[in-house]
Structures are given as C-alpha cells and as structure tokens.
Amino acid sequence: MSTKSKGSNAERELIHMFWSKGFAAIRSAGSGSMKYPSPDLLVAKNNKILAIECKITKNTSKYFEKREIEELAHFSKIFNSISYIAIKFKANEWFFLEINQLIEKEKSFMIDIKTAKQKAKTFEELLNVFIKE
C-alpha cells in the first residue's frame, strides 16, 4: 500500500472515530495545485473546531517542515480553529498534540514517541476537552 493510501486510511479512521462521538468531520481534498493552507481534517462540535494534520509513521520520531506547521497555525487563526497534530506511531494509539507541544529544531518541528506519551492527549482525553467546557 502506498504512503498516500496509508495516509488516507489514517484520515478515514479518525473521521469514523470523530463521527462516532457526535462530531462533524471532513477530510480536506488537499491544496493540490492551489497555494492555500489546507489541514487534513476539520472537526467540530459544541462551537469548537479542530484543524488537524494527521500522520502515521513506522519510526519512533516524526519531523515536520516548519512551513507545514506555520500554515496550520495560519489557517486556524482565520478559521478560529484549534490546531492539532494527530500522530500514530506503529503499534500505538493516536496521540493528539498542540503545536506548542512539538519540539522546535532549527529547520523543523519534531515529535518523538517518548515525548508524545508524556505530553499528548489520547483520543479519549481530547474528547474530555469538549465535554468539560
């Protein structure tokens, strides 16, 4: 299976998870030839919107181009959404991180599985944010 197909399947998995919990969720068609920011998923319920970049990896860490993260933040500023990175390391559950929880390097942002386990929200913990407030 191609990397692109695996990515799409990961996005679909999250779409199912969010709808099953009463959220409305859509996958972006991607920016394609267009130059505009386009988060992988938009998810909303109770007047809160999440803009999510969605990643899966077989490695124990994942790097992001600064541009990708900056575009996510730019999109959310206009759309009034909360930016999240959803990442699934092999054989682990989904982790949800806010941008400021990523580790900033000179030319990239990164997250490793150890840091994710310490700082990230699980799916259930992410849902609690929407229930409590």
Place this chain on the structure above:
Amino acid sequence: MSTKSKGSNAERELIHMFWSKGFAAIRSAGSGSMKYPSPDLLVAKNNKILAIECKITKNTSKYFEKREIEELAHFSKIFNSISYIAIKFKANEWFFLEINQLIEKEKSFMIDIKTAKQKAKTFEELLNVFIKE
C-alpha cells in the same frame, strides 16, 4: 472535460474567491465510501462558518436530491455552520442561496435561474453579511 472535473474547477474558483477576500476555505475530499455528510466547501472568517454545496449547470434550473440537502443541514447543525448552495448557471455569476430559498418539490429541491436572480445573494452580497455583523 468531465462533469467531475468541471465541478472541481468550480470549487477551486470559489476557493480562490474566498481566500482573496480574507476567508480560510477548504475543499472536501468527499465522503467516498464513507457514509458521512460532506459539504463541498467549508469557509470561515470572523467566527462565521459556511458549509457550501457547489453546482454548475448548463440548464436554466437545477434539481437536488432531498437527501443531499438534508445531509447539508445535518452537517451544519453539528458544525455550527450556515448552509449555502452556490450555483452558477451558464454565462452567469455565482448565486448563493440558503436552503429555505430553494423550491421544495415532492421528491427534490430545485432552483431556477429566474428565482435565483430574485432571491440569491451574489458573492459581493454574501461578503456583506460578514462585514456588517
């Protein structure tokens, strides 16, 4: 050019128009094999969100399956968005209609160009909604 390509080009045209006016806008990847509602476009600025079904036609009227419109309304109820139909009749500009401006038939909703010209917002008029409030 296929109907699907024309539809995608129409969506891209609207994406450009909205970004050029300071909105954040994305195209949906479509529900595909998934059974969830998925409006063609999501557009937002100033805490207002539009969920838009986007159509072009060479005819002077356009019919919508009731299910399509009901799914749009269902999505917007959860996402807290305002549902709009964006329709472009050949050689005309874009018209923006709310669901209750469509004409309800026994098994469908429809809009004709005459009614659209009377009731619909133009793009500039749609923008005014966001400026005024």
